[in-house]
Amino acid sequence: xxxxxxxxxxxxxxxxxxxxxxxxxxxxxxxxxxxxxxxxxxxxxxxxxxxxxxxxxxxxxxxxxxxxxxxxxxxxxxxxxxxxxxxxxxxxxxxxxxxxxxxxxxxxxxxxxxxxxxxxxxxxxxxxxxxxxxxxxxxxxxxxxxxxxxxxxxxxxxxxxxxxxxxxxxxxxxxxxxxxxxxxxxxxxxxxxxxxxxxxxxxxxxxxxxxxxxxxxxxxxxxxxxxxxxxxxxxxxxxxxxxxxxxxxxxxxxxxxxxxx
Numbered sequence: 001x002x003x004x005x006x007x008x009x010x011x012x013x014x015x016x017x018x019x020x021x022x023x024x025x026x027x028x029x030x031x032x033x034x035x036x037x038x039x040x041x042x043x044x045x046x047x048x049x050x051x052x053x054x055x056x057x058x059x060x061x062x063x064x065x066x067x068x069x070x071x072x073x074x075x076x077x078x079x080x081x082x083x084x085x086x087x088x089x090x091x092x093x094x095x096x097x098x099x100x101x102x103x104x105x106x107x108x109x110x111x112x113x114x115x116x117x118x119x120x121x122x123x124x125x126x127x128x129x130x131x132x133x134x135x136x137x138x139x140x141x142x143x144x145x146x147x148x149x150x151x152x153x154x155x156x157x158x159x160x161x162x163x164x165x166x167x168x169x170x171x172x173x174x175x176x177x178x179x180x181x182x183x184x185x186x187x188x189x190x191x192x193x194x195x196x197x198x199x200x201x202x203x204x205x206x207x208x209x210x211x212x213x214x215x216x217x218x219x220x221x222x223x224x225x226x227x228x229x230x231x232x233x234x235x236x237x238x239x240x241x242x243x244x245x246x247x248x249x250x251x252x253x254x255x256x257x258x259x260x261x
Contacts (some may be wrong), residue, residue, distance in 0.1 A: 021048040022130045026122070026142035027103075029159040038078065038107030040159055041144060043067055043126055045102050051132045052097045055085035057203055059095035059210045062135065065104065065128035072121070078107040083165035084243070084251040085201065094210040096201055103162045167243050167251040174222075178240050178256045184226050185240060185258065191222040195246060200225050203241040206232040236260065 022045055029040040043065065045053055054062040069077040083102060088095040108122070123143045129135050170176060175190040185208065187200060198216055202208050208227050215226040225244075240258050243251045 020130060020136060020138040021051040021132070022046065022053070022128065022138055024126055024128075024138070024140040024142065026124055026144040027155045027158075028144060029105075029156055038109040040105055040107055041122065042103040042105035042155075042159065042162070043124065043142070044158075045098070045104075045128070047098070047100060047102075047130060050099075051130050052088055052095075052099045053102070053128050053130055055096040055098070055201075056080075056082050057096055057201070057205050059088070059097075059205070060093045062095055062097070062131060063129050065126060067104070067106070068125040069106075070123040070125070071108065075108055075110055078109065080104050080106045081162075081166050083162055084167060084245065084249065087199075087201075090211075092211050096210075103158060105159060105162055164249055165251075167253045170244075170252045170254060174252075176244075176254050176256045178258045179261050180229075180236065180258045181261045184228055187225045187227065187240070187244075187254075187256065188219070189222045189224070189244065194218065195223045197246065198223055198225060199245045200227055201243040201245060201251075203243070206230050207237060207240070 024046075025044045027042055027044050029042075032039070045065075047053065054064045056064045058064055067080065071077060082104065083098070085096040085098060088097050088099075121143060123141065126140045126142060128138050130138055171191070173190075173192050177188050179186045179188075189195070189198070195218075199214055200208070202210075207230055209230050212228040214228075217224045217226070237258055239255055241255050242253075244254055245251045
């Protein structure tokens, strides 16, 4: 990756729908990034009490936010980093998403030495659905640009807190395996120290019955989760992708091959 200095120099605009129940901003961790390193930006959602937006797998209903970046030539946005979600709803409808405040962050990186000068502006079109008992679609056109030497660093603590909520690789001492029968996925984890509780959040929709209780069982050297398959799952899957969540700030990414019983 070539060495590129990123500098933002513009303003912030947000066009929000009436009664959207969400305030949306485009923010940056810092004004500049060292050569060869990305500048982190993020879409910050502040949601009215009781309202929520969705994770990348929304669950039984809803859609995740979509961000369309508008960048100058020579710059590219990386993938959005999704913080650890929570389960939403109950009964026969369970979703995955966020309440209160959430930052969806992404790296912006220069792609050529020819574009090492200052960036005049950075914009994004954001579409989302915010829900409570009802759902309201929202759109916002966001423009970010800070004067050089401005107060971009005021958001640094929020970016750092968000990083602590990002899913992590499985701990070095874990060994994860999965089996499949006609009705369930059985995920076994050899883990030390002993785990007291765990839940699986699927990355891909339509693979598990989101509203069904997951059976957690301690075994001699770890734990086992028995997860009901979705009735929508027609074909076998070769790899189960998702998060094993032990508690707040303890979400671990897994991509485990599935063996048939």
